[in-house]
Amino acid sequence: MKVRDRILVIVDLLMAALSCDGTIVGEEDQAARRMLSELLLCKPDSLPAHVEERIRSFRLIEFDMDRTVGDFLRDPPMKKRRLLELIAKLSDADGQHDLRESDFIRDLARALGMAKEEYEDLVLHIEIEESVDERMKSMRDSFLELRISDIPEPPPEMRQPQQQAQPQQGGRKRVGTVPPPIPEDARKR
Numbered sequence: 450m451k452v453r454d455r456i457l458v459i460v461d462l463l464m465a466a467l468s469c470d471g472t473i474v475g476e477e478d479q480a481a482r483r484m485l486s487e488l489l490l491c492k493p494d495s496l497p498a499h500v501e502e503r504i505r506s507f508r509l510i511e512f513d514m515d516r517t518v519g520d521f522l523r524d525p526p527m528k529k530r531r532l533l534e535l536i537a538k539l540s541d542a543d544g545q546h547d548l549r550e551s552d553f554i555r556d557l558a559r560a561l562g563m564a565k566e567e568y569e570d571l572v573l574h575i576e577i578e579e580s581v582d583e584r585m586k587s588m589r590d591s592f593l594e595l596r597i598s599d600i601p602e603p604p605p606e607m608r609q610p611q612q613q614a615q616p617q618q619g620g621r622k623r624v625g626t627v628p629p630p631i632p633e634d635a636r637k638r
Contacts, residue, residue: 465553533563537554
């Protein structure tokens with residue numbers, strides 16, 4: 450099947466890809482028109498009327514991925530890959546390729562029945578080292594390792610003198626403290 454026969458389906462896919470990040474900026478609109486003009490062998494400002502109408506009337510809420518890609522399901526893997534490359538190129542038109550655009554490309558590839566290896570180089574990947582739960586457990590374990598009993602004894606010169614118990618009225622013992630020694634260089638002469 451020729452591109453001209455599928456141009457409205459391609460317009461729908463391009464518009465859905467542009468809409469998936471929430472906005473269609475001028476650069477993206479111009480890039481879509483340039484891409485369509487290359488496919489149709491015409492100038493960007495002279496797209497056929499039915500293509501212009503399809504662009505203007507596109508509503509993301511009415512877009513159905515599975516129904517839209519139905520025409521492409523029997524295509525060979527290279528043609529499916531080429532379609533994904535068109536969408537990926539357009540997704541980069543605004544200078545940013547975000548996760549929603551990558552998710553759209555993944556969804557399109559799955560709808561086309563493509564294997565992950567056939568499209569993974571076209572999408573963003575995020576690696577998460579560990580989950581929040583794992584980090585919290587790790588921090589908790591670290592704190593448990595720092596228990597007071599594990600703190601080493603201070604050197605003798607830094608130790609506080611032992612508290613002395615003194616008898617108090619009523620049979621109770623009063624705990625008194627001995628002030629720390631005054632260093633030699635701090636004493637008056």
